[in-house]
Amino acid sequence: MSATRPGHKPKCKRCRNPAVVQLHSHHTAFCRDCFLLYFQRQVQRAIDGERMFSREEPVLVAVSGGKDSLALWDVLQLLGYRTTGLHLNLGIGAYSVLSRTKTEAFARERGLPLLQVDFGAEGHAIADVVGLTRRPACSACGTAKRHHFDRIAMEHGFPVVATGHNLDDEAARLLGNVLRWDMNYLARQSPVLAPSHEKFARKVKPLFRLSEYETAVYAFLRRIDYVIEECPNAAGASQLLYKDVLQRLEAEMPGTKQNFVLEFYRRARSQLFAGNLEAPTTCSRCGLPSHRPVCRFCSLLDEVAAKRQGVRPLAQTSS
């Protein structure tokens, strides 16, 4: 194995042409075409191996405009799946405007169908919700996102929702869950989450075998114009710390991240949680999956409405 020996231009492991991508975790290197082929095969392997969906099933792809979700949409389309994008306009200032512009351009250039939900038009732009309720942005955002993914999938008859989570996302999340031994979160961390009811969609993560570096390389080599900037609410200190720790382990012990995540899925998860998953019921308001009588999203809307009403009389008296 001399693909990456110092001072030597690495060669593609498959065709021996000059390599442009080095994958240190796999002690290998690829030229452009062979990397794209490798990437597609990893995605296909994830889909088939976990029985995520078939070629006949319409797949709703959650697209934020970032590298992972656009790479996912691109590769699923190349592999011949029936995809529709779903973009949620979160209402987080300039970041949301840019995300929407890039997502729309991607869909337009490829002639792909794109559905959109505008949080502002729905009365719960994340910036407003945070201002009114003082909830942490990401908790309100996650609740609303989950609701709209479920709702759109149900209304439009999609049996599957695919998200762009990669190996690093899964590894960081797994490390966080293990450090807290959060059994509820651990039980629900899976590349395929079966629906609790036949009218709901299953959630799948076709990129879970591929690292964040690999999805970035794929997006670059496929000339995908994605949002490089991050959400201003992101940079969650713990998430980045977990990723950094894992990356340093990976540099010393290549393959660590992959073993950590894939072996959790392959062996540990099924032993820990065989039949132990608490099945959710449905929300009495919106009818979507919920562990409580009124789901988190409907409760959030109640809170926003209450605050809005509480604010109005004050504004009137001051005028």
Added chain:
Amino acid sequence: MRVVLLPSREEVELRGGCRVGDLLRELQLLPGTVLVIRDDEMLTTEDVVNDSDTVEIRRVISGGARKRNPLC
């Protein structure tokens, strides 16, 4: 050599004539966490960068949600 770091858009002037691997070590970056781009082409750690180059270093690791939110 001009080095542009993304997404922060920070810029630094560094001496060229070294391998990308050395450049990353100097900047304390691990190879699997960034894309190194020159003239719209990706570079490997063995490529040599020169004084007259402009090199873009694009961080690929994103932070995700601040609160535990698996959907971000």
